[in-house]
Amino acid sequence: MNIDLIAPVMDTGGGRGRQITPLGLGVLASLTPDEHNLNLYDENVTDYEYKDDVDLVGLSVMTARATRAYQIADEYRKRGVPVVFGGSHPTLVPDESIQHADSIVMGEAELTWPQLLEDVQNNKLKQVYKSPRWVEMDEVPIPRRDLISAKATFGATSIQATRGCPFDCNFCTVTKFFGGSYRYRSVDLVIEELEQEIARGKKSFFFVDDNIIANRRYSRQLFERMIPLNIKWGGQASITAAKDPEVLRLAAESGCMALFVGIESISKETLHNAHKDFNNPDNYEENFKKYHDNGITILAGMIFGFDEDDESTFERTVEFLVKHRIGLANFGILTPL
Ligand code: SF4
Known part of the structure; x- marks a missing residue:
């Protein structure tokens, strides 16, 4: 066919x-x-x-x-x-x-x-x-990269180590789609795939994982093994990674340049109603500093259109991002399913 x-x-x-x-x-x-x-x-x-x-x-x-x-x-x-x-x-x-x-x-x-x-x-x-069951991550074959353009990710080669997220923010499809399971490939297989791509001349990577630092023990092991590879990489994580200075240090040492972090809103009430209380605006400054101190640029994911938002939300959000020296931002529109 x-x-x-x-x-x-x-x-x-x-x-x-x-x-x-x-x-x-x-x-x-x-x-x-x-x-x-x-x-x-x-x-x-x-x-x-x-x-x-x-x-x-x-x-x-x-x-x-x-x-x-x-x-x-x-x-x-x-x-x-x-x-x-x-x-x-x-x-x-x-x-x-x-x-x-x-x-x-x-x-x-x-x-x-x-x-x-x-x-x-x-x-x-x-x-x-x-699907009759959840897929074991080590069963997932290496994707046909010969058919995929790297242009979509600024020239970086996409790779996946984990699927799912342990959180359940009510606007997000990740946990609804993956059923609350957080699964990861064996570190050996991820390193092997990275080495294969490095042998093909690739030096920069993008982890498509929804939350590459959700299981901090796994992330520490993976990043430690990535240090000798001498690559640059980016990915997506939650602000909770800042709780573990060691994991951010290892991420940076293994070549992490930037992480997309779902900040979503600067309103405590909005975050509470979205079941995302682990994002606490009172601690944003301190947590951003932990990323920045390790030289990791934050790409902040912001959402407009929550019930609590009003016309002033746009300007206040931009002021907040500038004040906290957020390197990049992505503005999404809340879309009901
Ligand atoms: S932390 Fe991010 S990926 Fe996880 S459920 Fe919340 S929005 Fe989705």
Whole structure:
């Protein structure tokens, strides 16, 4: 079969070149038998044009990409080409998603993808595929990086060590999607993958993990092993990493340049209502200092649109970021599912 896997462009104005690489599609590509001819497109870095000779289309759908995903899906289904959705949006909003796709994969796709391909070939595609269990991280194959552009992550090579997050902020899909499980690959496998990429000339990496410092014991082990590799890297963490000066020191020593940290709001009330009390505005200054003292730039994730926000929130948020010398910021719009 000719298979196109597509990460649609975001339709919330996030802009191209600033989204995380669709590493999950690269993993599905690795799980696809060689008999198939597979192409992977990331609309974040390149335009996608409809084709006449495609037998199956797979779309990775987050809510912010859903409008564009539906557009591509509707067009291909008009042409009689089967369309499959995977990702957080079809998992959390299956009833709406299935109106635009022939099939949806709910949850992680690694364990269902090979069967789904067989079902397409036998004209037995089911409407819904659900993973029978959580995937062991060491079962996840190395993604087909030859099909993925590194442009999306500022030229850095994307890699994954862990999945999930131990927290459950009520605006976030991570714990809903991964079911509260926090799983990690063995440190040996992560180091092996990094070494393979270093041997190919790669020197800068981006950990796509939702929270690379959620299990601080694991993170300390990983960072210690990364120190001799002499690389530069970035990733995502929660402010709670500041509780452990040793883990931040090891992160910096292993080459960490910047971490995306979900600050979300400068209002205690908002954070409380969002079940994110571990972000305490009273301690922000002290915690930011711990990152900065280690030379780690904070990319602050801020959200606008909480019920408690008003017109003054925008200006007060920017003043706060400037006052605390936050190096970079990302402003998101709260989007209900
Ligand atoms: S800490 Fe971050 S990744 Fe974890 S649940 Fe909260 S927002 Fe999501």
